[in-house]
Amino acid sequence: MSNGPGELTVKDVQHSYGTGKIKVPVLYDINVHIDNREFVALCGTSGSGKSTLLSLMAGLTRPDAGQIHINGEEISRYNENELCLFRRRCMGFVFQSFNLLPNLTALENVELPLIFAGESVKRRRQRAADMLAMVGLDGRTGHKPNELSGGQQQRVSIARALVNNPSIVLADEPTGNLDSVTEKEILQLMRQMNREHGTTFVIVTHDTEVANQSDRVIHLQDGRVVQKDTTMIHAT
Amino acid sequence: MKLLDSLRIVWRNLWRMKLRTILTSVGVMIGTAAIVAMISLSLGLRENAVKSLENFGNLTEMDVQPAYMSPDGQTPIPPEQMKKLNYQAVQELKQIEGIESVIPVKSLQGGAQIKLGRREGDIQLMGIDVHESRSSKSDEIEKGTYLTGSANEIVVTYEMPRMMRDVEKERREARKRNASGAGSDPMMQGGYPPYGMEGGGSDAATVDMVGKTATLVINRQFMVDNEPKFEKKEIRVRVVGQLAKSDGMSRFGGNMAFVPLEMINELNKWLNPEGMNQGFDPYGGMQPQQKRTRSRTEQEEVIFDSITVKVGSREQVEPTLERVQRIGFEIYSPARALKEINQFFFVVQLILGGIAAISLLVASIGIINTMIMSILERTREIGIMKVIGATVYNIRWLFLIESGFIGLIGGISGLGLAWGAVQLLNYVARSNPEFSNVLGGGGPGGPEGIQQLAVVPLWLAGFAVGFAFLIGILAGIFPAFRASRLSPLQAIRSE
Ligand SMILES: Nc1ncnc2c1ncn2[C@@H]1O[C@H](COP(=O)(O)OP(=O)(O)OP(=O)(O)O)[C@@H](O)[C@H]1O
Ligand SMILES: [Mg+2]
Numbered sequence: 001m002s003n004g005p006g007e008l009t010v011k012d013v014q015h016s017y018g019t020g021k022i023k024v025p026v027l028y029d030i031n032v033h034i035d036n037r038e039f040v041a042l043c044g045t046s047g048s049g050k051s052t053l054l055s056l057m058a059g060l061t062r063p064d065a066g067q068i069h070i071n072g073e074e075i076s077r078y079n080e081n082e083l084c085l086f087r088r089r090c091m092g093f094v095f096q097s098f099n100l101l102p103n104l105t106a107l108e109n110v111e112l113p114l115i116f117a118g119e120s121v122k123r124r125r126q127r128a129a130d131m132l133a134m135v136g137l138d139g140r141t142g143h144k145p146n147e148l149s150g151g152q153q154q155r156v157s158i159a160r161a162l163v164n165n166p167s168i169v170l171a172d173e174p175t176g177n178l179d180s181v182t183e184k185e186i187l188q189l190m191r192q193m194n195r196e197h198g199t200t201f202v203i204v205t206h207d208t209e210v211a212n213q214s215d216r217v218i219h220l221q222d223g224r225v226v227q228k229d230t231t232m233i234h235a236t
Numbered sequence: 237m238k239l240l241d242s243l244r245i246v247w248r249n250l251w252r253m254k255l256r257t258i259l260t261s262v263g264v265m266i267g268t269a270a271i272v273a274m275i276s277l278s279l280g281l282r283e284n285a286v287k288s289l290e291n292f293g294n295l296t297e298m299d300v301q302p303a304y305m306s307p308d309g310q311t312p313i314p315p316e317q318m319k320k321l322n323y324q325a326v327q328e329l330k331q332i333e334g335i336e337s338v339i340p341v342k343s344l345q346g347g348a349q350i351k352l353g354r355r356e357g358d359i360q361l362m363g364i365d366v367h368e369s370r371s372s373k374s375d376e377i378e379k380g381t382y383l384t385g386s387a388n389e390i391v392v393t394y395e396m397p398r399m400m401r402d403v404e405k406e407r408r409e410a411r412k413r414n415a416s417g418a419g420s421d422p423m424m425q426g427g428y429p430p431y432g433m434e435g436g437g438s439d440a441a442t443v444d445m446v447g448k449t450a451t452l453v454i455n456r457q458f459m460v461d462n463e464p465k466f467e468k469k470e471i472r473v474r475v476v477g478q479l480a481k482s483d484g485m486s487r488f489g490g491n492m493a494f495v496p497l498e499m500i501n502e503l504n505k506w507l508n509p510e511g512m513n514q515g516f517d518p519y520g521g522m523q524p525q526q527k528r529t530r531s532r533t534e535q536e537e538v539i540f541d542s543i544t545v546k547v548g549s550r551e552q553v554e555p556t557l558e559r560v561q562r563i564g565f566e567i568y569s570p571a572r573a574l575k576e577i578n579q580f581f582f583v584v585q586l587i588l589g590g591i592a593a594i595s596l597l598v599a600s601i602g603i604i605n606t607m608i609m610s611i612l613e614r615t616r617e618i619g620i621m622k623v624i625g626a627t628v629y630n631i632r633w634l635f636l637i638e639s640g641f642i643g644l645i646g647g648i649s650g651l652g653l654a655w656g657a658v659q660l661l662n663y664v665a666r667s668n669p670e671f672s673n674v675l676g677g678g679g680p681g682g683p684e685g686i687q688q689l690a691v692v693p694l695w696l697a698g699f700a701v702g703f704a705f706l707i708g709i710l711a712g713i714f715p716a717f718r719a720s721r722l723s724p725l726q727a728i729r730s731e
Contacts, residue, residue: 060724080721081628084625101617103248112621115237115238116621116624160624
């Protein structure tokens with residue numbers, strides 16, 4: 001089984017939390033394939049295991065069983081450091097709570113992945129500034145996170161996720177902390193990035209708006225992928 | 237990740253928790269200051285001890301003598317196996333590593349006078365190897381030059397001109413005594429043209445001998461048919477130089493003079509022609525070795541009074557000493573005490589350094605503690621960094637540098653503290669001579685006292701800062717590994 005750039009395949013993945021005797025199974029036999037340039041929403045009730053699946057895709061933890069392939073690489077085999085390097089190379093991540101470093105400015109936050117990648121000062125400044133301009137924050141480069149609104153912070157974090165030119169961006173409820181107007185803006189931004197850069201997006205959400213905007217919705221229920229009619233969501 | 241970037245990040249983190257950084261590095265600072273102050277004090281004390289030793293003479297110049305005991309100091313060497321201070325010994329000593337020059341000295345086996353104009357004085361002639369001794373003795377010249385290597389040159393001591401008697405005046409005074417009926421002076425042999433212009437009481441007036449031509453007078457005495465006969469030899473010599481006043485205790489008397497070794501060998505041969513004086517020894521048996529050798533067939537062999545070896549630096553004194561002992565010679569010199577001094581202060585430094593090292597150990601535990609606290613505080617941040625592209629090694633590196641920096645800050649400030657303390661101590665020592673005397677100035681260096689009670693050499697400064705940095709790095713290893721092992725998922729979840 002192999003896939004190309006921007007493709008993501010989850011095969012027979014099982015996962016449980018806890019160690020020793022008390023193991024809580026969270027994901028059972030997950031099989032998912034996401035194509036390059038796809039904009040996919042991951043939906044499900046609270047506790048259904050969305051965040052867990054996304055973490056597995058991002059290599060933040062390793063699955064108990066099964067394989068995860070991204071860009072043709074089997075990341076479920078990688079060790080901790082290889083996963084770090086993989087994320088640096090190919091992946092962007094957007095958090096619900098933004099997770100910007102509070103003592104760095106917007107520009108520095110966006111710069112950070114490039115600093116770890118060893119990019120030269122000049123080039124990474126330019127690149128970070130370009131990214132901030134792209135998310136519509138050219139006037140706010142010098143601001144610290146606590147001087148920015150939630151929407152602005154999430155824009156910064158999207159810029160940070162995209163700064164290393166990843167082939168795939170994973171986002172865990174990126175609009176969860178935002179009001180509906182801002183949510184729309186952020187959603188639009190991500191779609192725009194998806195179109196313009198051809199970046200694959202996987203977005204965890206329980207927001208119907210996000211689901212409606214996406215190419216495809218993957219439903220999780222009690223740790224399993226279920227087929228659901230999109231009309232049913234509208235009905236709820 | 238670039239070094240400059242990691243330094244910038246580390247600096248930012250340290251700055252963010254200034255107070256904690258300072259408090260943690262204070263531990264290192266105190267430890268470093270203690271180490272530096274204690275070691276520099278003992279270095280200074282050693283320096284002073286060596287300096288007072290140097291007042292007994294130049295430590296890099298040592299007299300070599302045949303050893304009476306084998307190097308283990310237990311078994312005596314049988315007399316026939318004992319080394320001799322001959323030309324062979326000079327050659328052997330020259331082979332020894334560390335010895336820069338070997339200066340054989342042979343004195344005239346009899347008395348001599350030097351005459352210069354109206355003045356004359358007894359003089360002790362020392363034959364010295366001009367070539368070998370030039371480098372070391374040239375510095376001691378105050379006026380004129382050192383022996384250049386040509387024949388019939390002489391270098392006198394600083395005191396020599398003062399020791400020249402005004403013969404004319406003495407004779408005049410003796411005549412006065414004669415006139416008052418004190419009897420005749422047997423020393424008077426006449427033959428000097430009377431100068432009349434010399435005023436009385438001019439004992440203090442000295443002649444400048446350098447550059448002048450003087451006459452050496454040597455007398456020999458031998459027996460012919462049990463009748464003592466006297467013979468006189470006069471040599472014209474040029475006084476080419478005068479030694480500087482030596483502040484220490486000179487090994488030689490004031491009326492000493494250096495002449496080329498060849499001259500002395502000639503004169504000694506003249507004084508003691510082989511077979512002519514079997515029964516007569518001007519030194520009355522004081523030099524049994526010489527008698528023995530002369531009675532043997534090897535009549536040409538010269539036994540030196542002393543052989544001085546010169547080493548390049550004080551550090552080479554000890555190893556050279558050992559090498560010289562290995563080939564059967566012994567060295568009697570204040571430099572021998574160097575070994576004991578060095579050993580003593582080595583032990584002192586070990587003890588002081590050990591005490592100070594304990595305080596650094598405590599400081600390093602402080603660093604570990606602080607770093608672990610920082611990791612707890614920054615767990616989330618570490619997780620975020622890992623998610624957005626920091627590797628395990630990046631994280632480890634950042635924490636290592638951070639804790640190394642705490643060590644470095646402590647080390648530099650500790651060095652500053654110690655330096656200040658040393659300056660203060662030296663100032664106090666300089667302004668209170670009694671204080672410095674108590675602490676080791678007791679040597680015959682006397683009035684100069686101690687200029688530096690403690691010294692902070694560059695190597696110590698570098699070592700201290702480097703060591704503090706290393707302590708920081710070492711203390712950071714465990715926290716750094718801990719930080720790098722954090723699971724990004726759990727790290728992000730933590731609040
Ligand atoms: N670190 C953990 N240790 C133990 N159990 C966990 C841990 N994280 C999640 N779980 C459990 O796993 C299940 C799935 O959690 P997960 O966070 O993936 O849900 P979710 O779908 O993201 O929910 P939500 O929409 O509320 O964010 C939950 O029952 C949760 O209690
Ligand atoms: Mg979740």
